[in-house]
Amino acid sequence: MDAITALTERVSVAQLTGPGPSQQQLEQLYTAAFRAPDHAWMRPWRYLTIRGEGLSTLGDVFVEAALKKNTDLAEDKIAKLRKKPQRAPLMIVAIANIQEHAKVPAVEQRLAVGAGIQNILIAAYAMGLGAIWRTGEIVNDEHVRGALGLKESEEILGFIYLGHVNCKLKKPPVLALEDYVQEWPLNA
Ligand SMILES: Cc1cc2nc3c(=O)[nH]c(=O)nc-3n(C[C@H](O)[C@H](O)[C@H](O)COP(=O)(O)O)c2cc1C
Numbered sequence: 001m002d003a004i005t006a007l008t009e010r011v012s013v014a015q016l017t018g019p020g021p022s023q024q025q026l027e028q029l030y031t032a033a034f035r036a037p038d039h040a041w042m043r044p045w046r047y048l049t050i051r052g053e054g055l056s057t058l059g060d061v062f063v064e065a066a067l068k069k070n071t072d073l074a075e076d077k078i079a080k081l082r083k084k085p086q087r088a089p090l091m092i093v094a095i096a097n098i099q100e101h102a103k104v105p106a107v108e109q110r111l112a113v114g115a116g117i118q119n120i121l122i123a124a125y126a127m128g129l130g131a132i133w134r135t136g137e138i139v140n141d142e143h144v145r146g147a148l149g150l151k152e153s154e155e156i157l158g159f160i161y162l163g164h165v166n167c168k169l170k171k172p173p174v175l176a177l178e179d180y181v182q183e184w185p186l187n188a
Contacts, residue, residue: 013130
């Protein structure tokens, strides 16, 4: 697939199945992530690959986190939460490591990691894989952060679910240029 097709036609895929990306595909996905624009080459990212038993363990961590906040959680909610990481055969946790820098504010470091995540999504699409970027309140949960080994300076920017497409791909919406793009200075 050529780059422009991947860039303009990529869609997120929520229904994913195994097998997960091969080791070679995974390495390509990370190589694509590492080509994100990155002011001062700070490399403000760190990625965790989670698969197999790791996904069940993460489900347990999600449940523990929820139970710490609400001990009365209903059984069906607990079961749903435990299964969340298993919605795909592989998950990448994208982490931003925010550091003090005279010229690169935190927002630029987060954007660099976000660009890396987008590169993963586009590369996955180009390889015929499905992927979706998810977050939720769970990214800021102290129990989840601790279980994943985050340092004080680190933030979870995304859980990227990856696998083979298990549904019909949706059609990407077509947005009208004039709704989002203007020439400047504006013509009177
Ligand atoms: C920072 C960020 C967080 C997101 N979190 C979620 C999420 O928790 N759950 C979800 O269903 N979609 C989430 N999305 C949206 C999906 O990743 C996806 O972009 C959306 O469903 C639109 O589909 P499309 O990418 O095919 O246009 C998030 C997107 C971004 C950029």
